[in-house]
Amino acid sequence: MTDKLYHPSKLFIEKRALKHPITNRIMERLLHLKPVIINDVGEFILAEKDNFTDVPPQEKPLILAFQKGKFLKNCPGTQRYICCGYQILNLVNNCEINCSYCILQGYLNSPFIIVYVNLEHLFQELENTFAENQEKIYRIGTGELADSLSTDHLTNFSRELVRFFSHRKNAVLELKTKTTQIENFLDEPHRGRTVVAWSLNTPRVIATEEKMAPSLEERIDAAQRSQKAGFRLAFHFDPMIYYENCEEDYKSVVRQLFEKIDPKNIIWISLGALRYPPHLESLIRHNHPDSEITYGELFPGLDGKLRYFKPIRIRMFREIYREIKKAAPDVFVYLCMESSEVWEKSFGWTPKTSAGLKRMMDELV
Numbered sequence: 001m002t003d004k005l006y007h008p009s010k011l012f013i014e015k016r017a018l019k020h021p022i023t024n025r026i027m028e029r030l031l032h033l034k035p036v037i038i039n040d041v042g043e044f045i046l047a048e049k050d051n052f053t054d055v056p057p058q059e060k061p062l063i064l065a066f067q068k069g070k071f072l073k074n075c076p077g078t079q080r081y082i083c084c085g086y087q088i089l090n091l092v093n094n095c096e097i098n099c100s101y102c103i104l105q106g107y108l109n110s111p112f113i114i115v116y117v118n119l120e121h122l123f124q125e126l127e128n129t130f131a132e133n134q135e136k137i138y139r140i141g142t143g144e145l146a147d148s149l150s151t152d153h154l155t156n157f158s159r160e161l162v163r164f165f166s167h168r169k170n171a172v173l174e175l176k177t178k179t180t181q182i183e184n185f186l187d188e189p190h191r192g193r194t195v196v197a198w199s200l201n202t203p204r205v206i207a208t209e210e211k212m213a214p215s216l217e218e219r220i221d222a223a224q225r226s227q228k229a230g231f232r233l234a235f236h237f238d239p240m241i242y243y244e245n246c247e248e249d250y251k252s253v254v255r256q257l258f259e260k261i262d263p264k265n266i267i268w269i270s271l272g273a274l275r276y277p278p279h280l281e282s283l284i285r286h287n288h289p290d291s292e293i294t295y296g297e298l299f300p301g302l303d304g305k306l307r308y309f310k311p312i313r314i315r316m317f318r319e320i321y322r323e324i325k326k327a328a329p330d331v332f333v334y335l336c337m338e339s340s341e342v343w344e345k346s347f348g349w350t351p352k353t354s355a356g357l358k359r360m361m362d363e364l365v
């Protein structure tokens with residue numbers, strides 16, 4: 001397996017987080033670093049972020065901090081497109097995998113990775129939320145402002161999350177990753193309440209746009225090991241990136257996936273085409289001069305984000321959808337942030353509204 005683990009070059013600890021047992025646990029794994037104590041994470045980042053911009057992504061300085069606000073938020077989704085009603089947990093902020101298309105380079109614009117150590121507050125917040133509305137199904141992921149597992153060799157958060165969710169009746173956790181870091185939770189009794197999900201892409205996109213991430217084979221192998229441990233799986237072909245004959249490559253990824261993964265263990269598969277706000281383009285060119293993605297023809301969509309021309313998206317979605325359905329006719333496939341028209345033309349059916357999609361996905365849980 002490729003060693004592409006995150007190795008922070010510096011460790012900063014917010015005063016409030018200093019005595020926390022999780023801080024101690026992480027410090028024990030970073031004994032070679034001399035921690036520097038800081039007063040407040042927000043003020044520190046504002047004052048210091050320009051001093052760390054040359055640090056290689058996989059050595060980003062780590063900050064252990066206290067989350068003072070809420071951990072749980074609604075997925076930002078996008079108005080005017082159909083969204084699935086997902087919620088996100090922010091325990092880790094920022095990512096070292098450094099994909100060229102990553103929205104975090106514009107959204108966070110910070111050279112630090114923040115890990116929030118006060119998990120007890122997170123669990124209390126979740127307990128309260130789930131108890132308030134026991135009829136509601138909560139689908140919750142941790143992979144929005146970070147990869148769900150790329151810092152897990154330091155935090156071991158996955159095991160604690162899997163354990164917590166294993167006792168919940170109306171919630172399911174999705175750990176979304178490009179890594180192979182699954183050892184921390186594989187033997188944890190999960191009672192079907194954790195879905196382990198991989199972002200997949202073609203070998204060409206992985207080689208050019210996700211250079212620091214494990215290969216396609218490594219991701220599928222990790223999924224296969226999770227399958228053997230009885231976890232439900234999900235896969236996200238997102239962002240699909242257009243290039244000549246990309247459809248053939250995406251179909252080949254689907255075939256490779258089903259050589260090792262039994263469709264009955266898959267809860268859902270999503271498809272999404274490359275999209276980003278216009279201001280990200282110059283950052284991508286600056287941060288990833290070898291990237292091919294800004295050469296594609298992208299146009300502003302209804303939400304202002306740049307996307308491929310609609311017929312191109314529909315063709316990509318339709319081709320890969322058919323390939324998935326050939327191998328796995330019963331697997332639920334959905335589109336991320338697309339209109340009802342694109343659903344209809346790609347899949348031949350549409351959930352019509354975000355509420356319709358949410359209902360369908362809640363039923364799967």
Ligand code: SF4
Nearest residue numbers: 095097098099102146
């Ligand atoms: S793995 Fe996800 S969060 Fe990390 S850099 Fe890539 S797109 Fe961003």
